[in-house]
Amino acid sequence: MTHDLKESFSADSPPAPAALAAKVRTLAPSMTRSMQRVAEAVAGDPAGCAALTVTGLAELTGTSEATVVRTARLLGYPGYRDLRLALAGLAAHQQSGRAPSVTADIAVDDPIADVVAKLAYDEQQTLADTAAGLDTVQLGAAVAAAATARRIDIYGVGASSLVGQDLAQKLARIGLIAHSHTDPHLAVTNAVQLRSGDVAIAITHSGSTVDVMEPLRVAFDRGATTIAITGRPDGPVTQYADHVLTTSTARESELRPAAMSSRTSQLLVVDCLFIGVAQRTYETAAPALAASYEALAHRHAPRPR
């Protein structure tokens, strides 16, 4: 416990890391020759020096450990250890300063690391856009309808079908009766069965996919509450929709199909819808979720050693 006093000292008085180079210049005149060599090395390559031990830095500068420690002291740190920590911080800091221009399109010859960065950035952007553009009133209405629905039918084809399946899976997990339809004919056949109190959800990025519009129209005519999740709030599908949830569209490039970002956007909307429903049906949702985890437990292999 006694050493803790030292800790508290280092906590309140270390110099601001950013000003290190300046401090070196300021204090240089009052330094001895060997100390200046050390200070120079430190100011010149903080990141590199952070990787060195006292001995390493002493050798690098052609001085001794003692001199390195003296320099650290002069710069305002309790010892070399703390200077080194500050150096690490400084390195990380200036690392982040160099913001990579990931805003560009993905090119054919981009290195794989750039692809990862750009893709992640794009999808993050898509999420932000979607969240910003989502009408919470419409979403609230959709949630209310879905939470009390007798049954929920979901239509989606192509890439959107996966989103539909995802939603259906999750709703089913919390005990709701939800089905995703991919086959347009079967979807229409099923839609005919719907009536007031049921919910139909169409997912289409273009807002004009016939195979998805048709079953929604039937459901609409039958009196079911209809929801459209689309990137085109003015598209044809919305004329059969009681509630419209808008997804965002990101620029697409040759290598990055629009389906990619629309899927991200659709999934966020669908997740919001799901969480909303789960909130409203919490009493039954929570145990249902727990039960489904339980049921799956035996499908996993034991931990290896």
Place this chain on the structure above:
Amino acid sequence: MTHDLKESFSADSPPAPAALAAKVRTLAPSMTRSMQRVAEAVAGDPAGCAALTVTGLAELTGTSEATVVRTARLLGYPGYRDLRLALAGLAAHQQSGRAPSVTADIAVDDPIADVVAKLAYDEQQTLADTAAGLDTVQLGAAVAAAATARRIDIYGVGASSLVGQDLAQKLARIGLIAHSHTDPHLAVTNAVQLRSGDVAIAITHSGSTVDVMEPLRVAFDRGATTIAITGRPDGPVTQYADHVLTTSTARESELRPAAMSSRTSQLLVVDCLFIGVAQRTYETAAPALAASYEALAHRHAPRPR
């Protein structure tokens, strides 16, 4: 010999400061209780921990020096000293970028607008974590294998099956022979047909889903190049994987199942894989993509007036 590449993951991961919190979550399940306590402390207060010595951190977490060192090792650092340096860097990093206030868990009584904001933020976080934690060497190897594969089989069940389908759909669109298998029996039956030059991809968040491991094992034994996309880089599935792509794990709450963020993470990985393959097969991929757009055009209704 090829399988030894797996080793490189845990061994080479150098100071990746930004991804520390993510790494803690990813590796937490494979940690012992006391190690988790240490990891928690580190992830919770990087700045504070950076000021502590091994002994200090051991006392703080009620464990021993040995455990602290073990934890540092598991997180990918040579020892505590290096973890501490990374921590200092991280502290400086987050000092500059002030975190937003939507970090709280989603509660049962959150208004719908908050749900949207929190969910979007969480998914963005997941994307960032995934991108930071993705081993580009492994990814590059996976891309190379997939781009030249005679055929690609993809295994995934539950939520992961949708990710598998998404990947298969996209690869098929650029002219590759790719199939997603959901039925474990059929998957194994198909896996038997694989041989050297084919690629098998298993997608499982837990890393221990038997239904997915089994076909991958068969493919592995048959000499196919095997890829595992999993949130548990130390899970059983990796023993049959030539290349391991790690997805990140976000904290989950009662209302937000882990499946949600793992899906986001998996999709990003899969997208990166796809783009990588598309780059490598650009000559054939570009016209194939264009053709598939063309073919779908007539499935859309004309814009209404």
Place this chain on the structure above:
DNA sequence: AACACGGTTGAAAATATCTTTCAAATGTGA
């Protein structure tokens, strides 16, 4: 030129910190 003297320096000892070892404690499955 020789000397004395204050400041500078690094080798080596002393200390602090980190790492490894190993046996006890704890948990786990038969």
Place this chain on the structure above:
DNA sequence: TCACATTTGAAAGATATTTTCAACCGTGTT
């Protein structure tokens, strides 16, 4: 319950840091 494997921390061992101290250097004086 026992046998076995895993987890854990105390203490020994290895490194890194700090301190000590005598040698060294440069300068100014006699």
